Amino acid sequence: MxxxxxxxxxxxxxxxxxxxxxxxxxxxxxxxxxxxxxxxxxxxxxxxxxxxxxxxxxxxxxxxxxxxxxxxxxxxxxxxxxxxxxxxxxxxxxxxxxxxxxxxxxxxxxxxxxxxxxxxxxxxxxxxxxxxxxxxxxxxxxFGHPRDPFSRIDLRQSSRHIEVEVAGTVVADSHHPLLLFEFVLPSRFYLPKADVLVPLEPSTTSTVCAYKGHATHWSAVELGDAGQDIAWSYESPPPELVQITGLICFYQERVDMVVDGVRLERPITPWSAPPNSA
Known part of the structure; x- marks a missing residue:
């Protein structure tokens, strides 16, 4: 078998x-x-x-x-x-x-x-x-931790239609996502900033990924608590991931995401709740 x-x-x-x-x-x-x-x-x-x-x-x-x-x-x-x-x-x-x-x-x-x-x-x-x-x-x-030689990241340009909703408000709509595939973790959708429909402001949250570098986190302040730390970007990723520079990635764990008309279930991961939300 x-x-x-x-x-x-x-x-x-x-x-x-x-x-x-x-x-x-x-x-x-x-x-x-x-x-x-x-x-x-x-x-x-x-x-x-x-x-x-x-x-x-x-x-x-x-x-x-x-x-x-x-x-x-x-x-x-x-x-x-x-x-x-x-x-x-x-x-x-x-x-x-x-x-x-x-x-x-x-x-x-x-x-x-x-x-x-x-x-x-x-x-x-x-x-x-x-x-x-x-x-x-x-x-x-x-930085972050040693990289796992048995894991890898793939980036693929896509024409999938990505809609992102927060508390019933559409906050992003894109036909030009860059998809990031990382073993075990949910697929991530990196979107051009021009496809984000609400103002985003940088938050004080700071995280680091051993593969992608130091992340800037973003909040949609006008949406209140539901908009806290709902997205991130990498402004200076390492050379092998330069394609993601400045693109916005929303936490599927904290927003509602529709891909080609199909609403995705929110995955349960360590990032399901914003910092200090407990």
């Missing part, structure tokens, strides 16, 4: 997974290089959906010391297959789902959390808290 690839990949969701990489990887603390290695690996703890970098202990030049437990709140996301919830990337590094030793890398007055899994395959490595360090792959900075 044929197996759907998503199901095959998710069979390891509750396992500790790793994948060596061929890139030179550097981590900096306070501007000082504390890791410089050609032996890094991507590590997914059980239930994690995005990886962290693990590096050989021998390649850590900062002071590596045992640390007290780092407390972090769990943010769980239900999976379509009904299995154990995944950990949303907002779940802090200190929430571990595999046994190991909590450590800290120090350099002068700066420090960053680390974790040494008990698993013998990773016994000579430490996993580092991505957010605590600055990172370089080869000579290019990376």
């Amino acid at each position: 044929a197996t759907q690839m998503f199901e095959l990949l998710m069979r390891g969701h509750n396992d500790l997974r790793y994948q060596p990489v061929q890139k030179r990887v550097r981590a900096l603390l306070g501007g000082d290089t504390v890791v410089d290695t050609a032996g890094a690996a991507l590590v997914w703890e059980p239930r994690r959906v995005v990886p962290s970098y693990a590096v050989p202990i021998a390649d850590v030049s900062g002071e590596l010391v045992e640390a007290a437990s780092f407390l972090a709140e769990e943010h769980a996301v239900s999976l379509a297959d009904g299995g154990p919830p995944a950990l949303d990337p907002s779940t802090g590094f200190g929430f571990h789902t595999t046994p190991g030793l909590e450590l800290m890398v120090r350099s002068g007055e700066f420090s960053g959390a680390a974790f040494r899994p008990d698993d013998p395959e990773l016994g000579s490595m430490v996993v580092l808290d991505f957010d605590a360090f600055e990172w370089l792959e080869e000579d290019e900075p990376i």
